[in-house]
Amino acid sequence: MSQLLEMLGCQYPIIQGPIGELYDPAMVAAVSEAGAFGVLALGFVSDVEQVRTLVARVRELTDKPFGANLMISMNPNNDAILEILHDAGVRTVTTSAGSPKKIYPKIKELGMQGLHVSLSAPLAVKSVQAGADGVVVSGTESGGLRTVGPESTNFILIPLTCDLVDAPVVAAGGIADKRGYRAALALGAQGVQIGTAFLAAEESPACQAWKEAIMGCGDAGTVRVPLGPMAMRAIINPKLGDLLTKGADISKEYNLMNAGQAWRGGDFDLFPAGAGQVSALISKVRPVKDIIQEMVS
Numbered sequence: 305m306s307q308l309l310e311m312l313g314c315q316y317p318i319i320q321g322p323i324g325e326l327y328d329p330a331m332v333a334a335v336s337e338a339g340a341f342g343v344l345a346l347g348f349v350s351d352v353e354q355v356r357t358l359v360a361r362v363r364e365l366t367d368k369p370f371g372a373n374l375m376i377s378m379n380p381n382n383d384a385i386l387e388i389l390h391d392a393g394v395r396t397v398t399t400s401a402g403s404p405k406k407i408y409p410k411i412k413e414l415g416m417q418g419l420h421v422s423l424s425a426p427l428a429v430k431s432v433q434a435g436a437d438g439v440v441v442s443g444t445e446s447g448g449l450r451t452v453g454p455e456s457t458n459f460i461l462i463p464l465t466c467d468l469v470d471a472p473v474v475a476a477g478g479i480a481d482k483r484g485y486r487a488a489l490a491l492g493a494q495g496v497q498i499g500t501a502f503l504a505a506e507e508s509p510a511c512q513a514w515k516e517a518i519m520g521c522g523d524a525g526t527v528r529v530p531l532g533p534m535a536m537r538a539i540i541n542p543k544l545g546d547l548l549t550k551g552a553d554i555s556k557e558y559n560l561m562n563a564g565q566a567w568r569g570g571d572f573d574l575f576p577a578g579a580g581q582v583s584a585l586i587s588k589v590r591p592v593k594d595i596i597q598e599m600v601s
């Protein structure tokens with residue numbers, strides 16, 4: 305058994321990628337019940353009572369292992385949240401968006417383990433030095449928050465990171481089926497993290513317009529939308545396409561604070577639909593179980 309599967313305790317080395325404010329216990333349980341590692345996205349949930357309720361609800365729906373994602377610099381209550389997770393029997397978490405130095409001492413104190421999301425190989429090395437038990441490396445093709453600077457694709461990032469760190473490496477970005485899954489493992493990753501493909505799944509709490517935007521997205525249909533010091537990969541719609549053609553300063557056109565509202569209601573002029581380049585490979589809304597079974601087949 306790989307070190308990663310020992311850490312996760314599930315059947316397949318497939319981790320549910322957290323998606324902003326989408327923290328539906330039923331979706332987490334569906335992923336875990338299908339043999340992968342369901343992850344409750346707690347980056348934006350700072351109310352500890354709400355965390356307690358969400359974690360208990362996942363536990364009611366599945367007795368399989370699941371984890372949670374903690375966004376280090378976004379949530380002031382991560383220490384209390386880790387204690388709730390620990391008491392509920394969660395052994396492994398993923399961490400992102402902040403310095404791992406701030407959270408790994410607490411993770412270790414509780415006897416838990418964590419995988420830190422890193423957007424480059426040097427950051428993956430630093431994450432392990434700061435106490436992370438493994439890394440999720442996220443190539444430029446991934447959905448979610450990105451940098452505005454140069455980035456590598458997973459074809460470079462996975463083997464490079466595997467050469468540099470002595471810990472399990474998970475690949476995030478560009479994976480929606482067994483071809484991507486096998487490629488990631490062939491490049492040295494012990495597992496994969498799936499964002500966009502699960503976002504478009506039948507059980508996903510994403511609104512229908514968001515799922516349709518993913519299914520309608522073709523080759524080169526996403527772009528990194530600059531937002532000051534960082535960027536968000538999103539699907540190019542007519543408004544964003546127009547701004548790109550005009551060479552407009554896109555960072556002045558969108559505010560990340562509007563993303564939650566835009567995505568909940570499907571108003572992609574307010575903020576374009578977040579998704580990875582892999583959207584081009586997704587043409588059907590399918591149950592999580594079918595996505596996972598095809599991937600490991």
Ligand SMILES: Cc1cc2nc3c(=O)[nH]c(=O)nc-3n(C[C@H](O)[C@H](O)[C@H](O)COP(=O)(O)O)c2cc1C
Pocket residue numbers: 320321322323324325345347373375399400401421442445446447448449476477478479497498499500501503577578579580581582
């Ligand atoms: C709309 C959107 C929101 C995301 N939000 C988060 C987040 O809150 N925290 C996080 O660690 N990763 C976040 N991610 C990254 C995913 O968890 C995952 O690593 C990434 O989507 C993998 O790439 P893929 O979309 O090609 O599968 C987000 C991704 C998307 C598409």
